[in-house]
Amino acid sequence: MIPISYLVLVFLFGSVVSYLITKANRIVGAIFNFLLTFYALFVLWNLEIGHTEKLFSILEGVENTFKVSSLGKYFSIISLIVISLVSFFIIEWIRKKPSRPAAFNAFVLIMSAGIIGVFFSNDLLTLYIFWEIAVLGSFLIVPMGKEDSKKAAVIYVVTSAIGSYMYLFATFSIYNKYGILEFDQVSRFLLNEPSNLFKWFIILFIASAGIAKSGIFPLHTWLRITHGNAPDAFSAILSGQLVKMGSYVLAISLSVFPSTKLLASFYSGVPLLNYILIWLGNISIIIGTFMAIRQNDMKQLIAYSSVANGGYILVGLGVMNSIGYAGGLFHVFNHAIAAAMIFLSFAAVVYRTGTTKIDEMGGLIWKMPWTFVTYLVGIISLAGIPPTSGFISKWMIFNALLTKGMFVTLTITFIGSVGSFLYVFRPLAGVFLGQLKKKHYEVKEVSPVMLIPMLVLTLLTLFIGVYPKPVLDFIVSIENSLGIKPIEYSGTIIKTSLGQWDTLTVFTMFAVGFIIALVLYIIFPRGKKVELTDQYTGGEYLFNYDLYHYATGFYRFLERLYDKHPSFEKLYGMLVSFFKSMGEIINELFYKVSPSGYVFWISIVILILFWVRW
């Protein structure tokens, strides 16, 4: 078993190898990528908790190390599952899609190297370094997408930089004050820290990197444009994995630095700081849900849903009791898998049809049934409906909020939950169901190479939904290592103070219900299969059945209610143009003026200087 640091190096050098191989043959390059990421998954799976490796030392007094923690292992395995399966998908997808396949493959590996490093870093600085490597790798891939993707890449990297520089600032404040950066030492020092202000500052600034990355309000605006415009298969990694890096940092700032022990309780055991973060999560849920309902671009729709789900994770983590924290962590898994499934099925659709606009498609279920199945299970999990795994985490979060009596947050999570039924149904109805467009008569199902990863994810979601023990085992070990009371479960029964439920019984009962329905269906006479064009039309004769598909403005009656919503994207746009015009003014005043103007400025400077000095 090779050490993690070598694994990271293998990825970094592997990126060069991958570049060269892909130059020769892009499919072989993609296969190489898949094998490497799958091997990494295998290595990470077998890691022992507590395994430590020395790396280097940049600041004196700080030994930069890797250490395998339960939390890091959990996140890294989720990430590598997503990345390796998406890499498998890419084997076929790369034949047609990205403009620069060699660079694409190389950057995927650079990004993966950074990701592995992030999850095993034992101190704040190592985490920052690998974090930026991951950002760099992913930033370079984003502009290979649609036309807006160039702008998207800049927005992505700038938002990410805002978060990570706040993080860096906090890191150096810690280093300056305590002279150490290891997580457990920092949390020990923080426990003895008398100044509340400093604790607030540290936790908030560390968390802000996670806020930026996981698309939490007020730094959520990059998700729409980036997820929506990135290369299609890469969106699956962006939403399924990279966003989870943000959740990881949030988990660190809230639980590894034990926020509930550091700060006084504000409302039923939740400190005010956590409460503020929970409220950021709440706002994200609201924004994500209602904006997702409005979108006509399916990738942007799910991008907004990522905002909402990032909010769920933050709410769960923020509550910081046994069940809420477990719910947050479980939701990380669920959303990673579900988002990967959904984006992969979209990638398959785009691969065949070349569009992401919902109302330009329809009836693709008749041509791409397996893609449809992936999407269906993906949205069932995303919307948190049993018997998929998505429900388990939502149930945990609801329970946690209910036991704490946080009714407003509970309301908002309900809105997010019911709202998710609405927005996931929009692509389902618009893209897969309804009338098939004439131009899509020739569309075929994607090849098995693309289907296999999608179906593997589907089965994984269903399996964890019925038998959540593997994930729960991880969560229990994480909660044990962080000193949180672990959640209780036995077999498939999960227990909370509010009662219990049995995933297996629910699934069995669902199967029984389905069989009853099936039996009824079979014993009664068969229906006659008619074409979709054979419809009730109110007596009209239709010439163009393309138009007989309800997809444009699917929820227009609801959208109307909040058409005039305030937009943070616009606000930030205004901020940017404010900075730009400031720059323009400065430029006009100081840099573009004629020589006589300079003489004027020199005299001003001299006057100021003399005035200051005397």
Add this chain to the structure above:
Amino acid sequence: MSALLIAVPLLIAFLFVPLKNKIKYILPFVALFSLILILKLPIEQVNFLGGWKAPFGITLVLDNSSYYSLIVVNIIFFLLSLIPQIIEKDLSLIFLILMASINGLILTGDLFNSFVFLEITSVAAYILSSSKRNYYGAFKYLILGSIAGAFYLLGTLYSYIGTGSLNLADISKNINSEFLAVVPILIFIGLAVETKIFPLAGWVPDVYASGSALTPAILATGVTFSMMYLFGRIFITVFHGEFLNVVYIFGLITVVVAELSALKQDNLLRALSFSSIAQAGLFLSVISMNSYESLTAGYFHLLNDITAKFVLFIIAASIGKSFIKNKTTGIAFSIASFSLIGFPLFAGFRSKLLILKTAFLNQNYILPIILLFATIIEIAYVLRWNIKLWYPDNILPQEKEKTQKLSWNVNLILLIVALVIIVIGFYPDIYLKIAQNIASGLTNYRAYVTNVLGGM
């Protein structure tokens, strides 16, 4: 011996006046010669020209800081001389004169003498900047430079009145409060134009963005470095850190203002020149914390900046609208820009960490905030340009035909420098050693005084 560094380039320049077209091919040898000469020279050596002892005659001082500054500057000249494509034929002479004057500027231990070299440097720079018919920019530079020169001369005069000497070491020994009230201001204004301090850096974008590759490549790297050295020498060694609080504020203002201005530029060279201004401002505010650590951090950062800018400016001036035909060049450009921004793995990251550490050590929390804010803006425009060049939209086929491949020697040198950036990212010791030596030479003014004036 050290006088040869000034004399040889000048002499060759005069000798080759009739053979202007051939001189291009001499340049590498001259640069190599002076590089070797420097490496042969012993450190801690003072050269009294004409045999006049220290306070009376002109001295050429070679201590830790000037030695390493000379190495840096001459390596830059050497690298540039290996790219004859970017040196227009009339400019080869200027190149030599610039080399001589910069060597002199770094070596000299005399205030008036430094004024002379400053003026020669400026004149050479004016001519350089007028290449590609950029007369307006050069004219601006000329006016500003002349005013600044006048202030510098005034400062020199006042210091002679105040201390009765022109020798830096002697001034350093004899300074008094009356003197300190006037002279630093005058010298500061004199140097502000060359060190690109707001609001006197108006010439920079016009000159750097003329379209010639040589002008920014040499002005933003070698000349800037020598000016920064001179600044450190005068303000740290001679004035013992007096007046640096004002420099600090001006530096910070420069950073913010320049980054904001850069944001809206639609010309890559202009954007880069604003970045150059901002980095200079950052450097000045870092060194004005006036400690060994901060100077190390500052010069380390400056080294990283000029390494990156060397690559960036040459590529920006010689590449067309995209990297389509010049992928290796593009890779060098991207590496340099990542270093400029301070991504981990690249050199800029190490110096940024060092600056942050130093600033926090000095209980200075404003500088990190400004630095990080400025970096965010810098990320926005530098990366936007990267994307624009890597993924150009609607390039016409004819344009694609027209873009030329850069020749192999340019690519090779740029790649080597880019490789250096990555190596420094992992093993910063080489640059760090240079920076530490410069810092120790500048901060240790007692040693300097003793060294020049003899044990008194």
Add this chain to the structure above:
Amino acid sequence: MMTIIRVAAVLLTGFFVGLTLEGVSRKIIARIQRRYGPPWYQNFIDVFKALSKNGITHGWIFDFGILMALGGVIATLAFVPLGDLVAFPGLDNLFIIVYLFAVGALGMAMGMVGSGNPNSSIGVARALTQMLGYEIPYMISVSAVMYYYKTASVSELMLSQQDSWTLLKMPLGGIVAFISLLGMLGKKPFDTPIAPAEIASGPMVELSAKYMGLLMLMHTFSIFVEIGLFVDIFLGISNYWTFLIKFTVIWILATLISSVLPRFRIEQVVKFYWKVPLGLAFLQALFVLLGWVF
């Protein structure tokens, strides 16, 4: 084995009582409108007649959607305690029931949109929007109840009401839940998704024969789930028989109210639910937090 018998008992109760009550409600509406009305067993006739005919189908997703809808609702119903008849004791978590219920809704929506008729798509879009309206106040009011009794198990919620009914302890929550119940049942004024005159019965526009029959069954079962939950949570302890009596009363009450009201537009539904019931639900939650429970 006992479990299987209990599940069968629940389902059969749902089938017989549900269909009977639907027939009764048709009769009641007819009498209000001064008609004679169909016999009370009319719905049995309808279901079996529909099931025995050869209809038309629009492909496999149409069929699958209907199966998923019926299967989901059957599964949901099995978890609902009918008084003291509890199929899965201890596992009847309220959240499970509410979310399992969504499987059926999703299945129906999917199958109906799969028919390719825009009327059904519009109906489904409206149904989901309406869900966004009623689900939130409903969940808040029952959450307040769950918070008060510190359990999420429906049968425990029922058994906790020894001293008095939840409806009397938390009248605001009860009212909110009842208003939401009307929305869940799709009764007027909240029958916007069906709206026969506007969008040709919405989701059901393409249904015929067997498919219609299966969906009628599904509808019956879902009525049973919705009202059953309300009865269990708000109307005190009951055994199987008192449960059915309370059930009948609520059903008739809902029928009476709906038969005299006109229909809301869909955005009015959402606006209404998010104004009055949601406000009341929050007020109830606040009372519970403050301990102001009668």
